[in-house]
Amino acid sequence: MAYYLGIVQNIGIHTLLGLSAYLLLLTGQLSLAQVGFFAIGAYTSGILTVIFGLSIFPALFAGALTAGVFAFLVGIPVLYVRGLMLVVATIAFSEIVRLFFFNLNWRAMVNGVEVGPDSTQGFREIRYFAANGWEQIEVVSLIWFFVGAVLALLWWLDRVRAGAVLRAVGEDELAAQSSGINLTRVKVAAMTGGGIIAGIGGGLYAHSTTYVDHNTFTILLATFAVSYPILGGLSSVFGTLIAVIVIQGVMIEGMRFLGDFRNILFGLLIILAMNFRPNGLLDGNTVAALKRRLFFLKAKR
């Protein structure tokens, strides 16, 4: 049972990471900085519960806020570049963050035990849940509470003008500018929002695994973050969730019996999906068809 709960927990955290990239992809920006914000959220909230003895909710909030502030600060200069240069700039940011935590040594004595980030040895003892008697099912529920809240928020965003503006910027920047949209403001807002979501995910990750180190926050994780919304499609926020379930649940966990061969199959399936579903698993036509079936709407002519 614990194994399956672990998978559900992992899917939830990766969904948050994917949704943080989804928000930015709506504006047409491919960012690999999300893993940097994820790391900031993980370390900040971890330090707050472990060294400062904060409860989990204010610690998660502070972690998300710190990640959001960094996303805002990074967003302003970084978003003046675009395309491949943006990818390179955001990789650079994520590497700076990773190497900062690689060197961070902040040890403190708490209840007679030395705790805190120990540079190359990583950050152990993030045991808030165990220390406060949380069962695994409660931890999983907490993670999915945040996943549900972020999904609902992004779903709602698609139903107000701000959502349409984000998508308009992603479709055509010149036309959006010529419709009175301040591109920098919209992109930085999306970057900040994405940073906050990644920060929450990072905080939940650190506390659910009890240990993080610099190797957790590599570019591989950043590529996973952008792969989920790209593979799932940007037409609906639920595409990202489906992609995480397919990748983390089916391909990585469900095909363990294939051993190392699953890595070959994994790459092959992504290439096939990109070819046969270029707009993602849940593309615009699929979303429209699902809406018609679910809400018994008539097809448009």
Place this chain on the structure above:
Amino acid sequence: MTAVLALSQLAKHFGGVRAVDRLDLQVERGEVFGLIGPNGSGKSTTVNLVCGIFPQTGGTIELDGVELGRLQPHQRIEAGISRTFQNIRLFGGLTVWQNIWVAWRDDETGWASNWFGGSRHRRAQIQELLAFSNLDHRSEELAGNLSFGEQRRLELARAVAAKPKLILLDEPAAGMNSEEVTDLKKRILKLKQSGVTVLLVEHVMELVMSVTDRIAVLNFGKRIAHGTPQEIQQNELVQQAYFGSAENAK
């Protein structure tokens, strides 16, 4: 009448090429002003300079007496300028009414309501604008799925949604059949009746001559003539620019 748009010694150089060369132009309030000229004469560059897409090399651009030179493109839209593009630029993945919603300018509601308010209270107004462009029956369709003529109409409606003082139409009749051009003419005249000033860049002379109050003619970035449509038709310099000589024009 007073000038809504005043260009003074406006210049744009691309390296050694003078795309717009010390251009002086005044567009009066409430008129339909035509800007014509052969291909490469600097018409679209002038539109892009006014909208802030390109920075000018020299000169000034004033809207209602306010210098626009340092304003970002979106700030110029807020100042009262709106435009359509020579090559249609819609948000193809958004629905027809969402295209309008994005550009909709509402100074009466607050910031939060404008950005995070639902569509319900805005629907009626957007539908009214779509009816102006005869697209009210297509409001839920993706813009990318519209026909060419419908896309042109939607782009015009989107430009109007920004509630501009001055609307710049960059070759709006390009690719249209004669029926669609007649339809466009009616819409431009409706805009004029509603008090919007129009700057029309166009090659379709039938449209230009029938809707404009005044016309300026550009060639190699310079203004070579200006006047009423009748004056322009008889201007020898204009005939030379278009046909090589006045004789060829006959």
